[in-house]
Amino acid sequence: MQESLIELLRNREAKVGIIGLGYVGLPILLEFARVGFPVIGFDVDGDKISQLLKGDSYIRHIEPSRVKDLLVDNLKADVTIEFSRVSDCDALLICVPTPLNQHRDPELSFITRTAETISAYMRKGQLISLESTTYPGTTEDVLVPILEKGAKLTAGTDFFVVYSPEREDPNNAEFATSSIPKVIGGINQESLEIGIVLYSSIICEMVPVSSCRAAEATKLMENIFRCVNIALVNELKTVFSAMDINIWEVIRAAKTKPFGYMAFYPGPGLGGHCIPIDPFYLSWKAKEYGISTKFIELAGEINTNMPNYVIHQTMLALNENKMTLRDSRVLLIGLAYKKNVDDIRESPAFVLWDELLKHGSLVDYFDPYCPVVKDTREFPHLAGIASRTIDDIADGVYDAAIIATDHDQVDHDQIARKVKVLIDTRGVCEDAENVYRA
Numbered sequence: 001m002q003e004s005l006i007e008l009l010r011n012r013e014a015k016v017g018i019i020g021l022g023y024v025g026l027p028i029l030l031e032f033a034r035v036g037f038p039v040i041g042f043d044v045d046g047d048k049i050s051q052l053l054k055g056d057s058y059i060r061h062i063e064p065s066r067v068k069d070l071l072v073d074n075l076k077a078d079v080t081i082e083f084s085r086v087s088d089c090d091a092l093l094i095c096v097p098t099p100l101n102q103h104r105d106p107e108l109s110f111i112t113r114t115a116e117t118i119s120a121y122m123r124k125g126q127l128i129s130l131e132s133t134t135y136p137g138t139t140e141d142v143l144v145p146i147l148e149k150g151a152k153l154t155a156g157t158d159f160f161v162v163y164s165p166e167r168e169d170p171n172n173a174e175f176a177t178s179s180i181p182k183v184i185g186g187i188n189q190e191s192l193e194i195g196i197v198l199y200s201s202i203i204c205e206m207v208p209v210s211s212c213r214a215a216e217a218t219k220l221m222e223n224i225f226r227c228v229n230i231a232l233v234n235e236l237k238t239v240f241s242a243m244d245i246n247i248w249e250v251i252r253a254a255k256t257k258p259f260g261y262m263a264f265y266p267g268p269g270l271g272g273h274c275i276p277i278d279p280f281y282l283s284w285k286a287k288e289y290g291i292s293t294k295f296i297e298l299a300g301e302i303n304t305n306m307p308n309y310v311i312h313q314t315m316l317a318l319n320e321n322k323m324t325l326r327d328s329r330v331l332l333i334g335l336a337y338k339k340n341v342d343d344i345r346e347s348p349a350f351v352l353w354d355e356l357l358k359h360g361s362l363v364d365y366f367d368p369y370c371p372v373v374k375d376t377r378e379f380p381h382l383a384g385i386a387s388r389t390i391d392d393i394a395d396g397v398y399d400a401a402i403i404a405t406d407h408d409q410v411d412h413d414q415i416a417r418k419v420k421v422l423i424d425t426r427g428v429c430e431d432a433e434n435v436y437r438a
Contacts, residue, residue: 001125002160002190008090009197012036016198017089019114021048021079023273023343024131024166025095026059027177029077031202033070039077040085052079060342060369061171086121091129091198094143095166097273098132099377104280106135108142115143119150126159127194131166133219133278135285139163139212140187155187162186162195163212165219170341181205185215223278224296229264230275231299234306237266241313241437248427248437268404268425268438269306269348271337276303276346307351310425311359313438314400317421321434323399326360331388331398333415334405335367342369349404350379364388364398366415369407393418402438403428 008014014037018029021043033039043049051058055068070076086092096110111132118128128147130139139162144155155161164184169175182203186192196206209215237247247266255263270276279300283293315325337347344350349365356363365373366388375383393401393415401419403412406426416422416429423438 002194005090005125005127005160005194006197009194009201012201013038014090014198015040015088017042017086017092018095019043019092019118020095020097020110021045021052022095022097023059023170024168025093026052026057026062027168028093028095028131028166028202029079030062030066030070031177033076035202036076037201040089041077041079042081042083042086043079044081046081049079049081059170061340083117084121086118087123089126091127092118093129093131095131098134098277098281099273100277100280105284106281108134108138111138111143112146115146116150119147122147122151122153122159124153124158127162127191127198128159129162129164129195129198131164133165133223133274133281134216135220135281136213136216137285138216144187156191160186160188160191160194161212162191163215164195164199165215167219167222170338170343178202179204181207183207183209183215183218185209185212187212217282220278220282223274224282224299226264227270227275227279227303228295228299229262230266230270231302233264233266235302237437238309246427246437265427266425267306267348268310268352268402270303271345271347271349272343273345276300307348307355310352310402310423310438311355313436314402314421314423315359317423317436318400321421323420325356328361328399329397330356330361330363331393331401331415331419332356332363332365333367333401333403333410333412334407335365335370335373335387336405336407339405339407340369340409344370344374344376347405350376350382352402352404353382354379364392366390366393366410367405367407368409396420 016032016037017040018025019042021041029039029041055072057064057067094114096114099107101107148155153159162184167180182199184195200206240247251263254261279296283296286293332349335349336344353363371387373382373385395418398419400421402423403426406428412428413430416435422435425438429435
């Protein structure tokens with residue numbers, strides 16, 4: 001069974017199923033289709049499926065021409081909401097979200113519901129790969145039992161299971177899906193060998209580890225490293241600001257050291273689906289072992305508090321100019337969680353927006369990458385609001401503007417000249433009398 005699946009994979013005759021066609025699933029679907037695998041993409045969102053079948057892309061940095069070429073013109077891949085077609089697939093990659101609940105505990109319902117759904121259609125000889133970021137033990141303790149129960153098959157002999165965490169960085173000009181080395185662990189050696197053959201078809205380098213737990217821990221370590229270091233520079237920003245020292249000038253100077261230093265940058269808070277969430281997956285699991293992850297929790301506290309710091313600095317800047325936050329017209333510049341993407345997941349801009357409203361401000365936003373606010377679980381009351389255009393930002397219309405996201409195509413200095421007060425949380429504006437760092 002193992003040998004026949006490996007042969008299918010090496011000949012690129014194995015049918016690959018991608019479950020979840022978001023920022024992780026869609027790029028990897030396109031990669032497998034590009035190298036010649038027959039591919040099926042699955043998603044519960046019918047609107048996504050309809051757009052893809054028309055050759056459109058709902059992710060800004062993925063060109064519609066790529067989708068049209070592979071899904072429409074050359075029929076290299078198909079997409080569907082019909083999960084019964086799982087039985088047609090030789091390999092299934094699960095790329096679903098793993099958010100936190102309101103208590104900041106892991107929310108695994110996307111994984112468990114997916115497992116329950118596909119287990120009804122599984123057959124012998126399939127490979128299942130989980131790519132969603134999660135705590136060590138999820139693959140073996142949560143995913144596998146659901147699959148075994150629903151499919152009435154035994155993992156490791158009747159079907160194979162690996163964990164291989166996604167490493168997507170949307171719109172990274174230097175690294176794309178195929179050029180980022182991929183970590184992988186299996187529930188047994190047979191699973192690992194099959195998984196390596198599958199992913200080697202599209203990935204430049206495979207990094208096998210001893211277990212699924214080790215692979216799960218690797219992804220958490222990567223993002224906790226970033227979370228902690230961002231918290232450090234965010235804290236230093238507040239300290240240096242009190243000393244009238246520009247943190248971005250200090251970072252520029254420090255990174256000239258060719259060893260022993262890696263540049264991280266402060267901001268208005270953490271965003272994206274990984275860094276604000278992943279550390280809490282490990283701290284939650286650590287409690288099971290009676291261990292307190294003080295360092296991780298402190299970093300989370302610092303980063304979570306950054307929007308409050310920005311609001312406070314905005315309030316001080318307005319007061320200095322004989323204005324108050326209440327009834328001031330405030331423009332949020334940038335809604336995406338990072339520059340040059342349309343991804344709004346966990347964006348601190350939403351927290352800033354909500355806090356401004358609570359203080360009685362009149363709030364608009366400007367983001368050419370996000371023309372309309374998409375529906376979110378945390379901020380449904382903001383859904384459907386449209387972005388202002390650059391022409392709407394006339395002289396004196398806004399009392400204050402806050403740069404939450406520093407898209408390259410936005411002329412932030414031009415906007416600074418049109419507003420009374422500009423709060424720069426990204427260090428992108430030239431020094432000016434009305435520019436305040438936060």
